[in-house]
Amino acid sequence: MPSENVPDTHLCxxxxxxxxxxxxxxxxxxGFSGGLDSVVLLHILVTLRQQYGFRVQAVHVHxxxxxxxxxxxxxxxxxxEEWNVPLRVVRVQVNPERLGVEAAARAExxxxxxxxxxxxxxxxxxxxxxxxxxLLAAARGGGIRALAAMPEWRALxxxxxxxxxxxPLSRNRLADYAAAHGLTYVEDDSNGDPAYLRNWLRHQAxxxxxxxxxxxxxxxxxxxxxxxxxxxxxxxxxxxxxxxVCLGGRFSLAAWRQLSERRRRHLLHFLLQRHDIHVSxxxxxxxxxxxxxxxxxxxxxxSKQMIAYRQILFIVPEHIGQSVTWxxxxxxxxxxxxxxxxxxxxxxxxxxxxxxVLNSDGMIRVPAAADKIPIHSGSKSVNKILQEAxxxxxxxxxxxxxxxxxxxxxxxxxxxVRQDIQAENGWLPVWPQWQDYCGIK
Numbered sequence: 001m002p003s004e005n006v007p008d009t010h011l012c013x014x015x016x017x018x019x020x021x022x023x024x025x026x027x028x029x030x031g032f033s034g035g036l037d038s039v040v041l042l043h044i045l046v047t048l049r050q051q052y053g054f055r056v057q058a059v060h061v062h063x064x065x066x067x068x069x070x071x072x073x074x075x076x077x078x079x080x081e082e083w084n085v086p087l088r089v090v091r092v093q094v095n096p097e098r099l100g101v102e103a104a105a106r107a108e109x110x111x112x113x114x115x116x117x118x119x120x121x122x123x124x125x126x127x128x129x130x131x132x133x134x135l136l137a138a139a140r141g142g143g144i145r146a147l148a149a150m151p152e153w154r155a156l157x158x159x160x161x162x163x164x165x166x167x168p169l170s171r172n173r174l175a176d177y178a179a180a181h182g183l184t185y186v187e188d189d190s191n192g193d194p195a196y197l198r199n200w201l202r203h204q205a206x207x208x209x210x211x212x213x214x215x216x217x218x219x220x221x222x223x224x225x226x227x228x229x230x231x232x233x234x235x236x237x238x239x240x241x242x243x244x245v246c247l248g249g250r251f252s253l254a255a256w257r258q259l260s261e262r263r264r265r266h267l268l269h270f271l272l273q274r275h276d277i278h279v280s281x282x283x284x285x286x287x288x289x290x291x292x293x294x295x296x297x298x299x300x301x302x303s304k305q306m307i308a309y310r311q312i313l314f315i316v317p318e319h320i321g322q323s324v325t326w327x328x329x330x331x332x333x334x335x336x337x338x339x340x341x342x343x344x345x346x347x348x349x350x351x352x353x354x355x356x357v358l359n360s361d362g363m364i365r366v367p368a369a370a371d372k373i374p375i376h377s378g379s380k381s382v383n384k385i386l387q388e389a390x391x392x393x394x395x396x397x398x399x400x401x402x403x404x405x406x407x408x409x410x411x412x413x414x415x416x417v418r419q420d421i422q423a424e425n426g427w428l429p430v431w432p433q434w435q436d437y438c439g440i441k
Contacts, residue, residue: 009180012169016044019152019165020052025120028163031113032058032087034076034186037124040174041166043183045122046083057086059116061109063094065101065190072186090115102196114157125150126166126174131220132201139197143281144234145269148227157276237263238270250436251313257292264288275315277301298394310390314437321398330365335402338364344400344413345430352417352426353402357410363403371401371409373418382412389415392437400431414438 030042045056060076062069073089080087092108094101113121130149137146156162166174178185194200209216241263245255251271256264265288272279279287279301287299291308299306300318307314317323325331331338336358339346346358371382386396400413411417413431415438 009177012040012166012173012177013044013047015168016041016165017048017052019163020048020054023120023153023163024052025054025161025163027055027118028057028120028122029113029116029118030056030058030085031109031121031123032060032076032080033188034060034072034079035124035188036178036185037126037129037166037171037174039079039183039185040177041122041124042079042083042085043181044177046085057088057118059112059121060087060089061112062089062091063105063108064091065094065105066188068186068189072188075186102198110156113162114160116160119159120161120163121156122163122165124166125164126169126171127217127221128171128202130167130224131206131217132198134220134224135201135206136198139201144227144231147224148231149224151228234266235270238267241267242270253291253308253311253313256313261288264292271313271315272301275304277304277315305394307392307394309392314392316392316394316437321395324398324400326364326366326400327398330363330403332363332405333361335360335362338362339402339429343431343433345432346427347430349417349426349428350424351422352428353411354421354423354426357421357423358427361405362410363405363407364400365403365407366398367396367401373409373412373416374420376419382409385412385416386438389438395434395437399434400429402429 028045030038030045032038032042042056042058045054048054049056058076058080060073062073066072076089077087079085090112092105092112094105094108096104133149134147136142137149140146150164150167152164152167154162177183190196191199192203194204206216213219241259245252245259245267247255256267259267265284268288268291269284272284283301290297290299291313294308296310297308303318305316305318305320307316321327325342331342333341335353336346339358342364367382367386369383372379373382373385382399382401383396386399391399401409402411402413403409409418410421411429413429414435417426417428
């Protein structure tokens with residue numbers, strides 16, 4: 001941890017440079033509010049970019065909550081123009097009714113961050129933020145994951161990593177850097193409003209604690225580091241459990257139930273995190289208990305649906321079936337062109353659709369109750385084919401059928417082509433987005 005007695009603003013550059021060398025990201029977007037912290041971070045990365053050969057851009061989220069919000073966006077534009085940094089300004093609508101202003105604004109901010117075309121999003125959280133985050137987690141009853149506060153690196157989604165290179169530095173250190181380099185920045189007057197718990201903690205509670213307890217900041221940061229180590233160990237255990245429970249690429253409820261109760265809960269939390277599903281500790285306890293006793297079931301959490309089916313736990317977007325383009329009405333056109341335009345893969349298969357059929361007009365549609373296709377010994381209903389293939393029940397009504405212009409079913413995507421038109425060297429239309437939701441992969 002840097003000593004506050006060293007008035008060397010080069011320490012800020014060295015800290016970020018060392019953090020960069022740990023992973024060497026090549027294209028970085030900075031969350032740029034225009035405040036002290038983000039101005040210093042952007043300036044440091046601009047200073048280092050030529051030496052280390054990475055690209056820097058910035059994103060400013062315009063929440064529209066403060067009368068000065070337009071002025072802040074204008075400041076960020078001027079700053080980025082001066083430093084030759086590409087900037088995107090994202091205007092968001094904050095609805096505080098369900099989450100409150102702070103949480104709703106944060107949710108919109110991170111939604112804007114997730115739209116980045118960079119692989120790394122750099123945020124300017126510093127040492128003081130880390131201390132406040134720990135105390136807020138303790139006040140709100142957070143578990144080890146909340147008390148471990150902010151890691152230097154974490155996944156925002158499957159494409160973007162969040163990077164916090166300023167965590168070893170105090171806000172005073174950043175202020176010294178800004179003064180030494182003549183940097184200007186905006187001040188958010190709401191940061192002094194004690195109605196917000198973080199502000200009350202920063203301006204009233206923490207100063208009183210610092211007067212009473214020597215080195216409290218150092219002690220809190222030591223606790224955070226220890227908790228992060230413990231959490232990393234737990235996540236290593238979860239990774240090992242994950243490898244066993246998801247041995248075939250799917251979450252096996254039978255294997256999950258072989259774990260101890262605590263490990264079941266921890267692995268379930270690990271799974272939900274991977275799908276960006278956030279639940280309370282009580283909900284997690286209750287859901288783990290219900291899941292351990294249920295052979296099948298469906299639960300909606302946020303925008304996702306969790307489905308237990310045939311000893312597998314699936315997580316899909318809510319209303320996933322209704323999202324496909326053929327849900328409301330058939331799509332028509334030359335079949336090969338139509339399938340490729342919709343993202344289907346034509347997989348070589350003995351007994352698939354011939355080139356002649358694929359070059360004919362046809363349609364993609366949802367199944368009807370009367371749909372049947374010829375097989376070796378008569379015919380079989382499409383519903384029966386979907387059931388035998390263990391297609392996830394909510395998707396059966398929307399499973400893509402390939403049909404002729406008169407509506408006659410030619411093929412059930414991913415599964416089967418009707419017997420009487422199969423070609424020796426044919427093609428099976430595969431809808432890859434749903435391949436994991438049927439028993440035949």
